[in-house]
Amino acid sequence: MVKESIEEGQLSSPLIVADKPCENGCSGDGHEEMGGSSATSVLVLSTLIAVCGSYVFGTAVGYSSPAESGIMDELGLSLAEYSLFGSILTIGAMLGAIVSGRIADLIGRRGAMGFSEVFCIMGWLAVVFSKDAWWLDFGRLSIGCGMGLLSYVVPVYIAEITPKNLRGGFTTVHQLMICCGSSITFLLGTLVNWRILALIGTIPCLIQIVGLPFIPESPRWLARSGRWQDCEDALQRLRGEGAIISQEAAEIKDYSETLQRLSEATILDLFQWTYARSLIVGVGLMVLQQFGGVNAIVFYASAIFVSAGFSGRVGSIAMVAVQIPMTTLGTILMDKSGRRPLLLASAAGTCLGCFFVGISFLLQGLQGWKELGPIFALLGVLIYDGAFSLGMGGIPWVIMSEIFPINMKGSAGSLVTLVSWLGSWIISYAFNFLMKWSSAGTFFIFSSICGITVLFVAKLVPETKGRTLEEIQASMNPLSAKDIHSIS
Incomplete structure (x- = not known):
């Protein structure tokens, strides 16, 4: 059945034991929906x-x-x-x-x-x-x-x-x-x-x-290592003693066995056309997350408030008060609304927040409007902080963990994580220089990047809610002809 799916051009996610009796003697028709635990x-x-x-x-x-x-x-x-x-x-x-x-x-x-x-x-x-x-x-x-x-x-x-x-x-x-x-x-x-x-x-x-x-250890890592019994034992512990895991375990095993027939993955293998979309989405989200100005705002929030004429201490406490509830809300909504809607709302909110902070610095030079500067600064930073916590803070890491196949996950994860930290360092280092150049201009640049993030998510980022890892990875990473030939 796996080979039939491969010959169609990609690894699909067949319910490979649906027509077979499970280990407990029940029929496939009586199975709980795979992964719906x-x-x-x-x-x-x-x-x-x-x-x-x-x-x-x-x-x-x-x-x-x-x-x-x-x-x-x-x-x-x-x-x-x-x-x-x-x-x-x-x-x-x-x-x-x-x-x-x-x-x-x-x-x-x-x-x-x-x-x-x-x-x-x-x-x-x-x-x-x-x-x-x-x-x-x-x-x-x-x-x-x-x-x-x-x-x-x-x-x-x-x-x-x-x-x-x-x-x-x-x-x-x-x-x-x-x-x-x-x-x-x-x-x-x-x-x-x-x-x-x-x-x-x-x-x-x-x-x-x-x-x-x-x-327990990750069942998918155990399957990748060829430890099938340990994989089933770990999966049973995670799903509960009475849960029927045969369908989920079989799909994990089937997918892992197919990937093991491929050549050992290296960092260079990531740049094949096969993995292009996963790489663009994974790296792109991390680049946009960092260059949208998050570390500049978080690390220098007090300085931003003081520069805009507001109390840095009060502003920082307000940020903490917003951050945790909004992150909690994002966690609750993640499997209800889906990843894409939250990302779109989050990116739009960060765009608006940076725009307001930029406006606050513009108002400082306008006679009669100065008193509005601190209000826009506080409002902008809090909108940015809340919107970022809702989605852009956590969802890129969620998607990164979902879109790469198990044989590429190590190399891809290292690259994506490195890009994230490199972007963090660049923005943290450059922020003070940018502020000396133009405080308002700096935040308008951040706002523009957040706007680009909205378009990026709308055009390229897949919805992964309610899909198994194997389904997500198969749809995003169709096997190349060379790979098909090597395992056929």
């Missing part, structure tokens, strides 16, 4: 353990702002030295991203998460006991390496363990926990010393390391 306790526990890594991600992002004055005063750092400490996190994340896919493929999704937490714990402890800038930078770089790994493997693991009707909502918990980690760290930083704050950062790392042995 409910959330079991094992699935929820596995997701919670995985997103501890997302929380670590958030704590690292949120640490530098509240710790700035304490570190600079106690260790006598200059502004340039502290800027290096803050930015080196992104350099470490790029290094982690380069190897993230390969490590996740070699030692499994659980192994990669545990491996990343070793770097994070080592980094946090280096910050806790640092006596000079060198140890601070080493610790921050180490945390960044762990973040680069986690930013890839967490959403991929969650996507691979969840049924299709729950995958979107569960995967966006990754972004929700990043927001929670960042916001809680920001608030704790106003109450405790920077060393204690760094020590608190090790807690979610330890929780994940302790919890990993109690959750």
Whole structure:
């Protein structure tokens, strides 16, 4: 049956056991719809353990702002030295991203998460006991390496363990926990010393390391590794003891066996025409996400408010108050409205938000309109923050985890994650220079890029709601003639 589908030009997603009796003696007609499962306790526990890594991600992002004055005063750092400490996190994340896919493929999704937490714990402890800038930078770089790994493997693991009707909502918990980690760290930083704050950062790392042995490995990774019995056992644990998994397990096995007959994938294989659409969508979403100005607005929100004549402290607290509820709303709506509608609404909102911030800077030079500048600045940043949290923050990572076939996921994931962190670094580095050139112009550029994002999503991004990973990947990545010949 697989070969018949291949000869038609692509891997379809046939219900390959629908006409066969299942292992429990029931007929195919009595099967539950494949992937249409409910959330079991094992699935929820596995997701919670995985997103501890997302929380670590958030704590690292949120640490530098509240710790700035304490570190600079106690260790006598200059502004340039502290800027290096803050930015080196992104350099470490790029290094982690380069190897993230390969490590996740070699030692499994659980192994990669545990491996990343070793770097994070080592980094946090280096910050806790640092006596000079060198140890601070080493610790921050180490945390960044762990973040680069986690930013890839967490959403991929969650996507691979969840049924299709729950995958979107569960995967966006990754972004929700990043927001929670960042916001809680920001608030704790106003109450405790920077060393204690760094020590608190090790807690979610330890929780994940302790919890990993109690959750199953990704069934799709196990199938890719040829461990069929382990794949079925893991799938049964995730779907519940009474669930009928024969249909879902058979499709995973069938798809994995077909891909294993293909030649070993390398990073260069990604640039074949076969994977063109997946690559354009995956990389394009990450580029547009970063160049839409998110890190400029998040990292420099206080400075933006002050430049526009508004209280930076009040504005930052308002951002935190908007971010978590909107991310939660996006998580709830993900598997109800679908990915595309949320992305379109989110990109349109970020476009409007940046436009309002640009207007606020224009009004500063207009006599009689100056008093409206701070209002537009606050309104624009909050609209941007809320809209970004609704979709553009988390959905690109969800789609990245869905659109690449299992044999390409390691190389593709490394590339997409690297592009994301590289874009983050470019915008973070260039933002102050852009603001010196033209504050209003900078945000009008960001607004234009967000507008381009709306068109990109409308024209190229597929709707993946309610489809199995195999169905999504088969529709986006039809097998080339060379591949067909190699397995026929």
